Amino acid sequence: MRRAHLAATAALSITAALSATNAQAADLTLCWAAWDPANALVELSKEFEAQSGHTMKFEFVPWPNFADRMLNELNSGGKLCGLMIGDSQWIGGSAENGHYVKLNDFFDANGIKMSDFIDATVTGYSEWPKNTPNYWALPAFGDVVGWTYRKDWFEKPELQAAFKEKYGRDLGVPATFAELKDIAEFFQGREVDGKTVYGASIYTERGSEGITMGAMDVLYSFGFRYENPDKPYDMDGFVNGPGAVAGLEYYKALYDCCTPPGSSNGYMSEGIDAFKSGQVALQMNFAFTWPGFESDANVGGGKTGYFVNPAGPDGDQFAQLGGQGISVVSYSEKQDAALEYIKWFAQPAVQAKWWEMGGFSCLKAVTLDPAFPQSQPYAQTFLDSMAVVKDFWAEPSYATLLQASQRRFHDYVVAGNGTAKEALDGLVADWTETFEDDGKL
Amino acid sequence: MTDDIISRERAAAPGALRRRIGGLSDRALAWIFIVPTILLLLAINIFPLIWTIRLSLTNYRANRTNAELEWVGLRNYERILTDPDIWNSMQATAHFLVWTLVFQVLIGFSLAYLINKKFKGNDLWTTIIVLPMMLSPAVVGNFWTFLYQPQIGLFNYVVAFVSGVDPSSFSMIGDVRLAPWSIVIVDTWMWTPFVMLICLAGLRSIPDYIYEAAEVDRASRWRQFWTITIPMVLPFLMLAVLFRGIENFKMFDLVVQLTGGGPGSITELTSINLKREAFEKWRTGYSSAYAIILFVTVFGLASIYVKALNKVKER
Numbered sequence: 001m002r003r004a005h006l007a008a009t010a011a012l013s014i015t016a017a018l019s020a021t022n023a024q025a026a027d028l029t030l031c032w033a034a035w036d037p038a039n040a041l042v043e044l045s046k047e048f049e050a051q052s053g054h055t056m057k058f059e060f061v062p063w064p065n066f067a068d069r070m071l072n073e074l075n076s077g078g079k080l081c082g083l084m085i086g087d088s089q090w091i092g093g094s095a096e097n098g099h100y101v102k103l104n105d106f107f108d109a110n111g112i113k114m115s116d117f118i119d120a121t122v123t124g125y126s127e128w129p130k131n132t133p134n135y136w137a138l139p140a141f142g143d144v145v146g147w148t149y150r151k152d153w154f155e156k157p158e159l160q161a162a163f164k165e166k167y168g169r170d171l172g173v174p175a176t177f178a179e180l181k182d183i184a185e186f187f188q189g190r191e192v193d194g195k196t197v198y199g200a201s202i203y204t205e206r207g208s209e210g211i212t213m214g215a216m217d218v219l220y221s222f223g224f225r226y227e228n229p230d231k232p233y234d235m236d237g238f239v240n241g242p243g244a245v246a247g248l249e250y251y252k253a254l255y256d257c258c259t260p261p262g263s264s265n266g267y268m269s270e271g272i273d274a275f276k277s278g279q280v281a282l283q284m285n286f287a288f289t290w291p292g293f294e295s296d297a298n299v300g301g302g303k304t305g306y307f308v309n310p311a312g313p314d315g316d317q318f319a320q321l322g323g324q325g326i327s328v329v330s331y332s333e334k335q336d337a338a339l340e341y342i343k344w345f346a347q348p349a350v351q352a353k354w355w356e357m358g359g360f361s362c363l364k365a366v367t368l369d370p371a372f373p374q375s376q377p378y379a380q381t382f383l384d385s386m387a388v389v390k391d392f393w394a395e396p397s398y399a400t401l402l403q404a405s406q407r408r409f410h411d412y413v414v415a416g417n418g419t420a421k422e423a424l425d426g427l428v429a430d431w432t433e434t435f436e437d438d439g440k441l
Numbered sequence: 442m443t444d445d446i447i448s449r450e451r452a453a454a455p456g457a458l459r460r461r462i463g464g465l466s467d468r469a470l471a472w473i474f475i476v477p478t479i480l481l482l483l484a485i486n487i488f489p490l491i492w493t494i495r496l497s498l499t500n501y502r503a504n505r506t507n508a509e510l511e512w513v514g515l516r517n518y519e520r521i522l523t524d525p526d527i528w529n530s531m532q533a534t535a536h537f538l539v540w541t542l543v544f545q546v547l548i549g550f551s552l553a554y555l556i557n558k559k560f561k562g563n564d565l566w567t568t569i570i571v572l573p574m575m576l577s578p579a580v581v582g583n584f585w586t587f588l589y590q591p592q593i594g595l596f597n598y599v600v601a602f603v604s605g606v607d608p609s610s611f612s613m614i615g616d617v618r619l620a621p622w623s624i625v626i627v628d629t630w631m632w633t634p635f636v637m638l639i640c641l642a643g644l645r646s647i648p649d650y651i652y653e654a655a656e657v658d659r660a661s662r663w664r665q666f667w668t669i670t671i672p673m674v675l676p677f678l679m680l681a682v683l684f685r686g687i688e689n690f691k692m693f694d695l696v697v698q699l700t701g702g703g704p705g706s707i708t709e710l711t712s713i714n715l716k717r718e719a720f721e722k723w724r725t726g727y728s729s730a731y732a733i734i735l736f737v738t739v740f741g742l743a744s745i746y747v748k749a750l751n752k753v754k755e756r
Binding site: 067068071072075093096097098205206207260261262263264265396399400402403407410411412414415416417437 | 500503504505506507526589590591592594609610612614615616617697700701702703704705706707717720721722723724
């Protein structure tokens with residue numbers, strides 16, 4: 001009897017001990033897009049698992065469905081994601097609708113300073129309302145639209161000579177969009193290494209956000225502004241001003257003259273394919289794609305060059321911001337573990353490793369390190385690009401605003417309906433209606 | 442007859458169950474069988490419909506559940522019916538619907554007519570022809586984007602071979618004039634076998650003696666076709682049109698994979714447009730009104746059509 005009692009007590013103690021361990025260690029799910037950086041984060045997170053005892057799970061959704069899937073999750077109060085690396089434009093809606101946990105107190109308590117991160121990423125990924133010290137995310141992955149070019153083709157003497165003869169200048173990295181179009185035209189339909197190649201791959205995707213990201217990337221430098229700086233939501237003359245019209249006309253001209261046949265619905269992956277397969281001389285794409293080119297058999301090993309978005313006709317130079325911040329989902333039951341992860345992720349050593357593994361760190365300690373520009377062939381371009389970023393609306397109605405621009409831009413650029421002025425006038429009307437519905441106008 | 446069945450079942454049931462069934466009337470038994478179905482229908486069909494009608498009269502947005510709900514009456518309906526984009530979408534749907542039905546009926550009936558003739562390899566050809574309809578629409582949409590690819594696509598090469606134009610000089614899914622036809626071609630390729638099978642069933646249901654009698658009366662083949670084959674296959678054909686019409690009115694996956702609604706909005710069918718309103722723009726009240734309008738349209742058209750079908754069957 002005594003022995004049986006002893007055995008039962010021992011069994012209970014072991015069970016209790018195991019339960020205690022389980023209570024401390026959580027299964028933490030991180031939700032993000034399915035792409036190369038996510039794979040790098042899985043590797044990086046193993047260190048966190050070892051240190052914390054938590055088990056990490058990952059829910060990755062391909063980009064075209066990422067917003068649909070994850071916004072559904074947030075809007076329905078889903079508990080799947082403890083951590084969300086959500087797109088920068090979601091910040092307004094997620095903050096106002098209570099999807100994300102406000103992180104100010106947590107940052108203060110753990111010595112995490114937003115001034116340690118690249119300013120544009122703090123504004124773009126963390127703040128809502130913009131330019132106020134209200135933080136809903138830690139900048140996790142810096143990204144920006146930039147350009148890659150076939151350095152090996154640019155260095156061919158026969159192509160250099162032909163270009164100089166035609167345009168009267170050297171074939172090199174374009175400083176302006178006008179120069180970029182010249183280069184794209186030069187390569188369009190040209191035989192290089194026995195193969196017909198084309199000028200440029202640009203964003204034209206209709207379904208999610210592709211053509212908006214591409215067109216905006218150009219429009220900013222031509223003078224497009226979202227609103228009157230003195231009167232919020234006053235868009236007439238800014239969204240559809242002469243500069244914006246010229247920018248959209250330029251984007252259509254670039255699409256018409258210099259893209260490969262069948263480029264009517266291309267976004268990030270189509271751009272990667274076009275560039276890696278040697279179809280195009282120039283490629284517009286987010287910086288996250290760049291590490292993949294360096295390791296590619298066809299375009300790696302010094303064959304690829306990188307450059308910042310060129311300047312517009314008046315010398316303005318901006319680029320479309322990409323990237324995301326990492327947030328704690330307010331519906332999650334694993335908030336403590338999620339905060340623990342953010343604390344771990346914010347450490348300079350972890351951020352340095354993140355950069356090494358292909359993640360674009362936003363921590364100044366990493367990016368301002370004197371060795372940073374030489375650390376990768378694209379590092380300097382990344383830094384220069386991040387210095388000139390602008391982002392799309394991050395309002396709670398961003399999805400409605402985005403759908404309007406997708407339709408207006410695709411209608412004009414790809415389908416060729418109407419004029420650039422009509423497309424942008426229509427966009428002002430759509431956006432005005434949305435802000436009226438929101439009670440902001 | 443029903444009583445016989447119940448008595449037999451009662452006799453076959455074990456003791457306790459027999460006593461329990463024995464205490465129930467036929468009507469009660471019928472209710473026991475019907476109630477679960479009715480409850481299920483109420484829960485998954487009728488309640489959501491009523492709820493959707495309610496939502497359509499509000500400004501509700503599913504992504505802002507904490508916002509104040511405002512009663513807007515018929516404003517959503519008014520906005521939809523006066524929105525030129527919605528009408529463009531309806532036009533794109535009508536183009537898709539009409540042409541897919543025309544092609545599928547013509548080709549489907551012709552194939553059925555040919556397959557109905559006895560020839561060597563008849564069964565093999567039937568199997569090959571019905572293969573496309575066994576594939577997933579998303580898969581079909583995806584691989585047709587490759588077939589339509591101007592640089593490597595087989596479709597462009599075939600057209601180039603036949604017409605002599607440069608294969609990369611046209612883009613089926615990137616050109617506003619060609620894109621509406623690109624989705625018609627793919628849907629026709631995929632669903633013509635379905636129409637063919639229904640027509641084949643119709644053709645095989647015609648008794649041989651009718652043709653034999655016509656032969657005796659010296660009716661020509663042409664006359665037999667128009668006075669025997671077509672009238673007797675017509676109810677089957679109309680049924681196929683009804684099925685395909687309803688399916689194509691709500692077409693989504695195939696077109697999303699192929700064109701994403703583009704270029705511009707030229708192939709943005711109502712279902713794609715509705716999905717964007719409901720789950721991308723999150724205008725739940727507005728999209729509920731949109732869904733109700735589509736439901737009434739399909740329901741109304743289908744009812745008229747079924748009446749016509751019944752009349753044809755009665756003849």
